[in-house]
Amino acid sequence: MWAARYPAKVTYFSDRTDVMAPFLAMEVFERAVALEAEGRSILHFEVGEPDFAAPSCAITATCEALGSNRTRYTDSRGLLELREAIAEEKESRTGIQVDPDQVIVTPGTSPAMLLVFSLLVSPGDEVLIPAPYYPCYPNFVRFFGGVPVYVPCDPERGFRIEASRVKSLMTGRTKALILSSPANPTGAVQEPSVYQELSNLGLPIVSDEIYDGLLYDEAPSCTALGLDSPSFVLDGFSKRYAMTGFRLGYVIAPEEAVRKLHTLAQNTLISVSDFVQRAGIAALRDGFSTLGEMRDAYDARRIRMVNGLRRIGFSIPVLPRGAFYVLAGAKKFGESSRNLAFSLLERTGVAVTPGIDFGDEAEGFLRFCYAVSDETIDEGLIRLQKVLG
Ligand SMILES: Cc1ncc(COP(=O)(O)O)c(C=O)c1O
CATH class of the missing domain: 3.40.640.10 (Type I PLP-dependent aspartate aminotransferase-like (Major domain))
Structure with a gap:
């Protein structure tokens, strides 16, 4: 399985940089982009990137x-x-x-x-x-x-x-x-x-x-x-x-x-x-007029995503009420969210962020961004269902 490599400490670097942990959402994204460049079909749920055009x-x-x-x-x-x-x-x-x-x-x-x-x-x-x-x-x-x-x-x-x-x-x-x-x-x-x-x-x-x-x-x-x-x-x-x-x-x-x-x-x-x-x-x-349109679209996608994830067996006790993310309990699919996220990416092309990126409290979860099209959500759910369902 692919995993980011972290170089050993270089003696002339300051200690300050050691306390800054890699941003795993970006690490998954960067690996996903590399896989895309190899010709793989990737579905991006890992970064908070609205799929709407700028005004x-x-x-x-x-x-x-x-x-x-x-x-x-x-x-x-x-x-x-x-x-x-x-x-x-x-x-x-x-x-x-x-x-x-x-x-x-x-x-x-x-x-x-x-x-x-x-x-x-x-x-x-x-x-x-x-x-x-x-x-x-x-x-x-x-x-x-x-x-x-x-x-x-x-x-x-x-x-x-x-x-x-x-x-x-x-x-x-x-x-x-x-x-x-x-x-x-x-x-x-x-x-x-x-x-x-x-x-x-x-x-x-x-x-x-x-x-x-x-x-x-x-x-x-x-x-x-x-x-x-x-x-x-x-x-x-x-x-x-x-x-x-x-x-x-x-x-x-x-x-x-x-x-x-x-x-x-x-x-x-x-x-x-x-x-x-x-x-x-x-x-x-x-540009304000686009906000209402975006919000309505995200609202519908939120329900589509949450219902689909629940059907596969992810645990989502309470519906998210804002932004465009859902943090889905995934313990039954693997103890380490990091291993699970990278393994899902390699096996299915579905890019998600491991919960551990958001602290120990979120270990055992995966974060899905639903600011993507209905087709991407549906296809992502099908691919996940095949390996986890
Ligand atoms: C909570 C939160 N704050 C800040 C940022 C960074 O936003 P910006 O693109 O403005 O740097 C993000 C990006 O995802 C975010 O989720």
Whole structure:
């Protein structure tokens, strides 16, 4: 069976890079692409890649910007017009006023995360992370010398975060709490009242809102904006606007944190490509209509995927209510999710992410992204049924 090879430690590398674990979703994806290049038919359920096209207005704006030579550096915080559009959009979605000066634009949500954790985490600081979690959170915390502390969330209860559990894990070293609703990999949606309770704990909150808007079954939208705690809202264009490859995201930060984040952005990023920022402005102004269409399609695919997986024997106690992932219990098919995922890829061409990527809490699970066509879902289920059914 194929497995990624990790080189032995090289003496002149810093120890810091050792604490960053490989991102298994990308490892599966990269192996899947290599198999495709060999002529294999691969079905991609492993990465969170919407199968919708980016809004046409964003593509037009990019081409026009390139045609008028908008190929230079911009303000490190991002173009004012984009920051104004982001503030307006966030305000229209949450009802909470956002000052464009609180916004720092980054090349994707991931670099925004990097800036925020570098601002918050000193060596030895603890950061509370509901588990299962998005793998980059603990990796970034460890990268800055911090210690991730996991808050287990029960699959049987829809991966709800319990404020009392969070409180019981707080110590004198606790520096921040990470939240995400809807969440990757679980599709869990929290209640706004839980955010309020968590805010009462008095910790800075890092709230990853990249899937906000992709909600089903009338699930509520949650934001950390407007809470009493200092909140760092991470967001971007990859999911809601199907613009993964544009690499465009942002952080909305408390006023007192902006100058520091700005300095970090000047040094690490300089600026986001001008023409990409123009695409962002166009998407915010005119691309919103695609969101409803995407959400309706994902909603139907969610049911198709979950029903099909349950028929094969995967355990999914509670329907995911947001984002476009389902974390499916697969213990009966193999103890190691990593071995199972790579073996399924080699044997069936079905690419899925091993649960262990999302922490020990998700070992024994596989994560399926259902932002793919009905045909891909059906064909994937048939192939899985043949080897597991
Ligand atoms: C929860 C979460 N946050 C952040 C990201 C990174 O997004 P971006 O493409 O904006 O860097 C992802 C990507 O899948 C994600 O699932």
